[in-house]
Amino acid sequence: MATRMNPDLKKERESASFDPEKITNFLYGGPEKLRRKRELESLALNDPDFQHEDLNFMSREQQYETQLKKGIAMITKMKELNITDFWDQYYYTTAVLVSDGYPMSVHERMFLPTLRGQATEQQKEKWLKMAENYAIVGTYAQTEIGHGTFVRGLETTATFDPKTQEFILNTPTLSASKWWPGGMGKTSNYVVLMAQLYIRGKSYGVHPFMLQIRSLEDHKPMPGVTVGDIGPKFGYDFMDNGFLALNNVRIPRENMLKKYSRVEPDGTYVKPPSTKLTYGTMVLVRAGIVMSSSRVLARAVTIATRYSCVRRQSEMKPGHPEPQVLDYVTQQYKLFPNLAAAYAFWLTGQTMMSVYNKSSSQIEKGDISVLPELHALSAGLKALSSARADVGMEECRLACGGHGYSHASGLPRLYTNSTPAATAEGEHVVLMLQTARYLMKSYTQSVQGEKLAGSVAYLSGVQPVPVAGRTRNMLDLGVLCDAYEHRAARLVREAAEQLRSEMQAGKDQADAWNATSVDLLKAATAHSQYFVVRNFAERLTDTTLDSSVFAVLTRLCQLYALHGLVTNSGDFLEDDYLTGADIRQARRHINTLMAKLRPDAVALVDAFDYPDGILNSILGRYDGNVYEHLLEWAKASPLNITDVHQSYQKYLKPFLQANRAKL
Ligand SMILES: CCC/C=C/C(=O)SCCNC(=O)CCNC(=O)[C@H](O)C(C)(C)COP(=O)([O-])OP(=O)([O-])OC[C@H]1O[C@@H](n2cnc3c(N)ncnc32)[C@H](O)[C@@H]1OP(=O)([O-])[O-]
Numbered sequence: 001m002a003t004r005m006n007p008d009l010k011k012e013r014e015s016a017s018f019d020p021e022k023i024t025n026f027l028y029g030g031p032e033k034l035r036r037k038r039e040l041e042s043l044a045l046n047d048p049d050f051q052h053e054d055l056n057f058m059s060r061e062q063q064y065e066t067q068l069k070k071g072i073a074m075i076t077k078m079k080e081l082n083i084t085d086f087w088d089q090y091y092y093t094t095a096v097l098v099s100d101g102y103p104m105s106v107h108e109r110m111f112l113p114t115l116r117g118q119a120t121e122q123q124k125e126k127w128l129k130m131a132e133n134y135a136i137v138g139t140y141a142q143t144e145i146g147h148g149t150f151v152r153g154l155e156t157t158a159t160f161d162p163k164t165q166e167f168i169l170n171t172p173t174l175s176a177s178k179w180w181p182g183g184m185g186k187t188s189n190y191v192v193l194m195a196q197l198y199i200r201g202k203s204y205g206v207h208p209f210m211l212q213i214r215s216l217e218d219h220k221p222m223p224g225v226t227v228g229d230i231g232p233k234f235g236y237d238f239m240d241n242g243f244l245a246l247n248n249v250r251i252p253r254e255n256m257l258k259k260y261s262r263v264e265p266d267g268t269y270v271k272p273p274s275t276k277l278t279y280g281t282m283v284l285v286r287a288g289i290v291m292s293s294s295r296v297l298a299r300a301v302t303i304a305t306r307y308s309c310v311r312r313q314s315e316m317k318p319g320h321p322e323p324q325v326l327d328y329v330t331q332q333y334k335l336f337p338n339l340a341a342a343y344a345f346w347l348t349g350q351t352m353m354s355v356y357n358k359s360s361s362q363i364e365k366g367d368i369s370v371l372p373e374l375h376a377l378s379a380g381l382k383a384l385s386s387a388r389a390d391v392g393m394e395e396c397r398l399a400c401g402g403h404g405y406s407h408a409s410g411l412p413r414l415y416t417n418s419t420p421a422a423t424a425e426g427e428h429v430v431l432m433l434q435t436a437r438y439l440m441k442s443y444t445q446s447v448q449g450e451k452l453a454g455s456v457a458y459l460s461g462v463q464p465v466p467v468a469g470r471t472r473n474m475l476d477l478g479v480l481c482d483a484y485e486h487r488a489a490r491l492v493r494e495a496a497e498q499l500r501s502e503m504q505a506g507k508d509q510a511d512a513w514n515a516t517s518v519d520l521l522k523a524a525t526a527h528s529q530y531f532v533v534r535n536f537a538e539r540l541t542d543t544t545l546d547s548s549v550f551a552v553l554t555r556l557c558q559l560y561a562l563h564g565l566v567t568n569s570g571d572f573l574e575d576d577y578l579t580g581a582d583i584r585q586a587r588r589h590i591n592t593l594m595a596k597l598r599p600d601a602v603a604l605v606d607a608f609d610y611p612d613g614i615l616n617s618i619l620g621r622y623d624g625n626v627y628e629h630l631l632e633w634a635k636a637s638p639l640n641i642t643d644v645h646q647s648y649q650k651y652l653k654p655f656l657q658a659n660r661a662k663l
Pocket residue numbers: 106140142143148149150151152182276277279280282283371372375420421423424425426427430434437438441
């Protein structure tokens with residue numbers, strides 16, 4: 001029987017000004033790629049081997065087991081079906097895992113890339129083939145109880161013993177215990193261990209080592225290894241994040257991953273071309289987080305927008321029918337900037353990945369000159385996109401009222417499983433300050449007359465002098481890009497001047513940096529936001545875009561830029577670059593844009609093309625039949641298996657009876 005479409009959602013779809021399929025094609029890179037994405041998704045979603053009870057009704061142990069079982073089936077099927085392309089794997093695994101991961105995801109996201117990026121051909125021959133074929137399972141063991149951010153401060157030691165040609169691995173203090181690595185608690189039998197290399201009592205910094213932590217026979221910890229799960233967290237229930245302590249564990253000299261640096265048999269240390277090449281896996285994952293942040297925000301906004309068209313509440317006019325809550329302009333103000341941000345970061349994520357791929361192939365050929373720009377760009381965009389998704393997902397949840405708090409909405413799980421992106425792979429502020437460091441260096445170079453390239457090229461341009469009283473069209477994308485560029489350039493310059501003046505006042509470099517760090521953070525954020533706005537505007541210069549699509553995407557780009565501008569209006573007003581009138585104009589345009597976007601809202605979220613199986617949300621169902629499915633879902637809750645719960649007999653009944661007897 002065909003499902004009945006909620007009449008409100010039906011009407012929304014009929015009133016759209018464009019065909020969502022055209023935008024979907026634009027987002028996914030054309031009809032053939034989209035066809036393949038849908039094919040893989042439906043393959044996964046219709047596979048009975050991936051069906052199971054709602055994870056929300058399970059204990060943590062059950063969730064771990066379910067996701068592990070499903071993950072193993074997923075890997076097996078991908079091999080059988082020869083799904084090898086990056087995007088093919090991405091779509092297939094997303095459809096299998098929905099809003100969750102599985103205990104071997106760090107194996108794929110970090111362990112394999114570290115072997116590919118840090119091992120010699122000989123070492124790859126030994127381990128990579130085994131790892132790619134899941135003969136071994138590994139994780140990336142870097143963070144310790146005492147240090148995550150400060151990688152140089154890690155305490156785990158790898159001391160070279162020339163007599164036996166081995167490294168002796170130790171956890172010298174409690175704070176040196178590895179803590180957090182995904183899949184280490186129960187699943188992995190290998191890790192890439194990041195440890196301080198010591199040769200003849202001298203430290204040579206952090207290096208990667210291949211270490212077997214569990215027996216390949218019975219999975220018991222290897223001698224000298226203490227390992228386990230770190231316990232329940234804010235989310236990520238399916239994942240066995242682990243701890244690890246090492247006591248005089250010996251590994252052969254060959255187990256240091258030595259593509260870039262190595263220890264010779266006599267203990268001679270051979271330096272890498274850049275010590276930061278050891279951080280390569282983190283750069284890859286950060287670049288990928290820009291894309292994944294846009295996708296989680298797109299899901300949240302899909303759920304909240306569809307639900308806001310189904311949900312009717314209050315009276316806008318006395319005696320009139322209750323309106324769809326999306327007709328409240330305040331509701332639009334909660335959702336549409338997030339919709340625009342999801343599109344903005346989707347396109348930024350694509351650019352980030354192409355910059356990453358280009359730079360990494362240059363690095364592979366030995367040209368490491370691209371590394372600083374790649375690091376600075378990926379750090380800033382990772383920090384900005386994950387923080388934006390974080391805020392946006394929570395706004396979407398709040399926009400769903402009470403039902404947003406229920407796991408039936410899909411939003412709590414989406415949030416708790418995605419919010420680690422703001423912390424893991426480099427904490428937000430820490431990464432923004434890395435971008436700021438690059439900006440300070442670049443600014444100094446530009447002052448010294450050097451021509452800058454890449455994302456900082458604008459810093460060497462002539463800054464437009466504000467002209468009081470002029471009028472601007474605040475909808476003009478050129479005007480908006482210029483405003484963001486000017487703000488970023490000014491904040492970079494002022495942070496640099498502040499840094500210098502702190503030093504002139506007698507502070508050393510480190511204290512001056514700390515004293516200026518709020519300004520530096522602001523400058524790096526403005527720089528990253530400018531990148532996102534400019535990238536969005538540039539993508540709209542694609543002459544093949546259909547006119548209806550161009551019109552609606554332009555509105556989203558304008559909204560993204562104007563919303564950021566109004567939210568940070570002080571930055572644009574401070575040096576009179578924009579005037580109060582410009583900001584008032586911007587605010588009016590936001591209202592007009594929201595009114596224009598209102599009839600297209602559902603089509604714009606439909607264009608993200610998330611099938612119900614992946615959205616995993618009763619509020620966000622494509623057919624909008626929310627209430628009946630809410631009730632059905634609640635009935636399936638384990639608390640409803642019997643009408644009278646056993647705890648009634650045990651606790652409530654005697655308690656109530658005793659109280660009644662006393663009356
Ligand atoms: C999602 C689930 C899985 C999660 C997994 C994880 O979380 S895994 C765990 C994830 N853990 C984390 O993400 C930990 C986060 N922490 C870190 O990544 C580092 O400790 C740090 C970057 C904060 C500082 O590093 P530091 O103290 O070594 O450096 P410094 O500040 O003294 O700067 C010195 C120079 O190095 C440069 N440079 C720095 N990084 C890079 C790079 N990647 N590339 C290229 N260059 C880089 C920097 O620009 C500067 O250049 P300059 O100006 O001299 O030309």
